[in-house]
Amino acid sequence: MQITFLGTSSGVPSRQRNVSATAIQPEKSRHWALVDCGEATQHQLLHTPLSPQKLSIVLITHRHGDHCYGLPGLLASCQLNGRTEPLTLVAPEAVWRYLQAVIELTDLHITYPLQFVAVNSALSLNIAGFRITAHPLSHRVPSWAYRFEETGIPKKLNLARLKEDGIPSGHHYACLQAGEDVELPDGRVLNSAEYTFDSWSARTVVIAGDNDTPELLSEACRGADLLVHESTYTQEVLEHVGPEPQHSSAERVARFAASAGLRNLMLTHFSPRYLKKARKKRDRSIEEIRHEARLHYSGRLFLAEDFEAYVLDRNGRCHYVQNLKRDHHRQPGKQSSTRGAPVKKEE
Amino acid sequence: MQITFLGTSSGVPSRQRNVSATAIQPEKSRHWALVDCGEATQHQLLHTPLSPQKLSIVLITHRHGDHCYGLPGLLASCQLNGRTEPLTLVAPEAVWRYLQAVIELTDLHITYPLQFVAVNSALSLNIAGFRITAHPLSHRVPSWAYRFEETGIPKKLNLARLKEDGIPSGHHYACLQAGEDVELPDGRVLNSAEYTFDSWSARTVVIAGDNDTPELLSEACRGADLLVHESTYTQEVLEHVGPEPQHSSAERVARFAASAGLRNLMLTHFSPRYLKKARKKRDRSIEEIRHEARLHYSGRLFLAEDFEAYVLDRNGRCHYVQNLKRDHHRQPGKQSSTRGAPVKKEE
Numbered sequence: 065m066q067i068t069f070l071g072t073s074s075g076v077p078s079r080q081r082n083v084s085a086t087a088i089q090p091e092k093s094r095h096w097a098l099v100d101c102g103e104a105t106q107h108q109l110l111h112t113p114l115s116p117q118k119l120s121i122v123l124i125t126h127r128h129g130d131h132c133y134g135l136p137g138l139l140a141s142c143q144l145n146g147r148t149e150p151l152t153l154v155a156p157e158a159v160w161r162y163l164q165a166v167i168e169l170t171d172l173h174i175t176y177p178l179q180f181v182a183v184n185s186a187l188s189l190n191i192a193g194f195r196i197t198a199h200p201l202s203h204r205v206p207s208w209a210y211r212f213e214e215t216g217i218p219k220k221l222n223l224a225r226l227k228e229d230g231i232p233s234g235h236h237y238a239c240l241q242a243g244e245d246v247e248l249p250d251g252r253v254l255n256s257a258e259y260t261f262d263s264w265s266a267r268t269v270v271i272a273g274d275n276d277t278p279e280l281l282s283e284a285c286r287g288a289d290l291l292v293h294e295s296t297y298t299q300e301v302l303e304h305v306g307p308e309p310q311h312s313s314a315e316r317v318a319r320f321a322a323s324a325g326l327r328n329l330m331l332t333h334f335s336p337r338y339l340k341k342a343r344k345k346r347d348r349s350i351e352e353i354r355h356e357a358r359l360h361y362s363g364r365l366f367l368a369e370d371f372e373a374y375v376l377d378r379n380g381r382c383h384y385v386q387n388l389k390r391d392h393h394r395q396p397g398k399q400s401s402t403r404g405a406p407v408k409k410e411e
Numbered sequence: 412m413q414i415t416f417l418g419t420s421s422g423v424p425s426r427q428r429n430v431s432a433t434a435i436q437p438e439k440s441r442h443w444a445l446v447d448c449g450e451a452t453q454h455q456l457l458h459t460p461l462s463p464q465k466l467s468i469v470l471i472t473h474r475h476g477d478h479c480y481g482l483p484g485l486l487a488s489c490q491l492n493g494r495t496e497p498l499t500l501v502a503p504e505a506v507w508r509y510l511q512a513v514i515e516l517t518d519l520h521i522t523y524p525l526q527f528v529a530v531n532s533a534l535s536l537n538i539a540g541f542r543i544t545a546h547p548l549s550h551r552v553p554s555w556a557y558r559f560e561e562t563g564i565p566k567k568l569n570l571a572r573l574k575e576d577g578i579p580s581g582h583h584y585a586c587l588q589a590g591e592d593v594e595l596p597d598g599r600v601l602n603s604a605e606y607t608f609d610s611w612s613a614r615t616v617v618i619a620g621d622n623d624t625p626e627l628l629s630e631a632c633r634g635a636d637l638l639v640h641e642s643t644y645t646q647e648v649l650e651h652v653g654p655e656p657q658h659s660s661a662e663r664v665a666r667f668a669a670s671a672g673l674r675n676l677m678l679t680h681f682s683p684r685y686l687k688k689a690r691k692k693r694d695r696s697i698e699e700i701r702h703e704a705r706l707h708y709s710g711r712l713f714l715a716e717d718f719e720a721y722v723l724d725r726n727g728r729c730h731y732v733q734n735l736k737r738d739h740h741r742q743p744g745k746q747s748s749t750r751g752a753p754v755k756k757e758e
Contacts, residue, residue, distance in 0.1 A: 076488045079457050103484040104451035110426045127517045129487045137450040137480045141423045158516050165512035169505050170474045171552050205518050 065091050065214060065267050065376045067292065067330070068388065069368040070108040074296045074311070074333045075130050077104065080340055081370050083130035084333060086271055086292060087114050088212055090193030094118045097192050099210055099271045100125055105134035106141050111371060111389040116142050117149065120192035124155035125273020126207035132159055136166045143174050150177035152191060154198070156206050157182050183208050190215060199284040201275035203310045209272035211284045219243060219260040226259055264378040274333070276310040278320035285324045289380040293317045294333035298356050301335070314353045318361035328382035329361055332368040412438050412561060412614050412723045414639070415735065416715040417455040421643045421658070421680045422477050424451065427687055428717050430477035431680060433618055433639060434461050435559055437540030441465045444539050446557055446618045447472055452481035453488050458718060458736040463489050464496065467539035471502035472620020473554035479506055483513045490521050497524035499538060501545070503553050504529050530555050537562060546631040548622035550657045556619035558631045566590060566607040573606055611725040621680070623657040625667035632671045636727035640664045641680035645703050648682070661700045665708035675729035676708055679715040
């Protein structure tokens with residue numbers, strides 16, 4: 065299961081970070097889901113192997129522009145590039161009305177099926193290799209987290225039990241493994257679930273929108289492997305800015321992640337004041353965010369950057385894989401330079 | 412007077428070209444005007460010295476997304492970056508309604524003064540060092556060209572005439588030069604216009620939106636120095652695609668520019684099928700556009716690329732200056748490499 069960050073800045077884009085967009089892709093599939101679609105998300109995609117034509121579902125966390133202004137352009141380009149596959153959009157009602165207004169007023173003709181699902185707490189979708197649910201957050205406007213639980217995990221036969229129950233091998237083994245119940249010639253009915261088990265535990269990722277109260281995610285994070293959450297500020301800056309923007313600090317998220325027993329925590333949506341390379345004395349470094357989070361959370365901690373791809377492995381461990389834009393330029397077979405090489409990037 | 416191309420692709424962005432946006436800036440001013448604002452125009456600006464805070468006016472040629480989807484994000488970022496200066500928006504009425512819908516539905520609060528002017532043939536604005544007029548084109552939706560005529564050209568005294576009329580030097584010389592009429596102690600009233608002349612002829616640039624009939628610009632181009640016009644296709648491809656998209660071919664624009672006696676012609680808004688570096692045999696090269704235009708136009712011909720800055724000098728000659736993104740990375744004082752060096756780029 066792969067998570068790719070297409071935008072990790074809050075509010076405005078910078079030269080290093082675009083506004084919010086996160087891709088999540090199941091193992092062994094070219095289909096994928098997109099959470100949020102800030103302006104120029106389609107431009108970011110041009111530097112990744114993620115194809116807009118294989119995008120199955122877009123989920124918008126809330127109606128602020130830095131999370132949805134890229135939606136009309138992405139949908140328009142899908143149209144111009146000949147998309148015919150249906151696309152599902154999950155979002156607050158206001159985002160759908162925004163999109164409808166744009167379509168009407170800018171002469172945009174979308175002919176592939178675009179299915180809108182208004183987000184609410186009862187949402188439960190099976191799509192693109194995930195069961196997706198939605199969980200309300202606390203922000204200036206209604207904001208949501210989306211929980212992605214892996215589906216379609218291949219089953220293994222419980223051979224010990226089959227032997228114990230004296231069930232001879234045959235075609236019905238394959239049926240049981242495929243999830244079908246079977247009736248034996250002797251009349252016995254075998255329930256697939258009783259004679260199989262998942263090859264691995266379903267992996268679960270929660271990707272949250274803007275939110276000042278991480279504790280609201282207690283239920284959504286139960287059994288989850290990874291939480292992707294905004295950490296717009298450090299606690300000091302959050303207190304200086306005041307509560308009005310309704311964002312979280314690194315401390316706030318880290319404390320929650322620790323209390324929820326989360327093994328992997330990914331921070332994103334950083335205020336542009338935090339620079340990757342602080343040059344002047346008054347510059348704030350992104351390392352301040354990392355340092356503050358580390359004080360309160362001892363699990364696997366990551367700070368997302370644009371174009372970074374991460375894998376959540378079958379054991380529920382998150383790993384940095386590569387920077388899709390930067391590492392793309394390395395010539396195949398060429399010895400990696402320090403700059404282009406994938407590096408271990410976690411604490 | 413400088414023209415900077417922020418997007419030169421039609422319809423969809425590519426890795427080399429963004430969708431439409433062109434900046435025009437008077438000589439010796441940090442204030443500037445923007446024609447069209449495709450998605451990610453604000454991102455492109457991050458790689459140029461053009462400051463959104465010094466942007467005086469945005470003019471949208473028509474309501475298609477590749478010409479206006481960057482507007483909400485640009486205006487939002489101006490707000491988040493503390494803009495207080497007023498901004499004028501000239502556009503078709505539908506673009507204003509689109510913007511209003513976005514503002515309402517995405518919780519966008521713009522507190523700096525945003526003045527909307529609906530485009531029509533009677534438009535005449537004096538702003539940012541230009542007198543701006545609008546000229547209707549032919550496209551699938553109402554589309555416009557904007558004509559920028561330089562204003563505020565410093566005056567020179569007609570010393571020969573002053574001497575001839577026996578007018579002694581004094582403070583009134585400075586008044587005349589500043590455009591003020593003066594009364595001499597002997598009662599004679601001197602008209603500024605009679606004793607001064609412009610230091611150079613006003614430069615005029617016409618920047619057109621999507622248009623299948625360049626001849627509509629005959630009036631607008633009278634006395635103009637430079638026409639910036641779409642050349643979406645070569646004639647062969649235009650005929651293959653058919654007239655429905657209502658775009659121009661290189662031939663069509665070049666023939667018009669020749670007949671109008673234009674000294675400088677800048678083509679832009681290229682179909683993504685024309686590649687800068689054609690790699691495969693079936694790839695079409697952007698040089699096909701240049702070649703076709705050259706067959707019909709012998710003036711100064713340019714094909715715009717993203718981040719290219721051009722100067723229209725006081726003699727009305729257009730010159731390539733530099734690629735603002737690429738050449739920015741050259742270290743000051745360092746010997747230019749072939750790749751980074753400004754090159755003469757015109758035929």
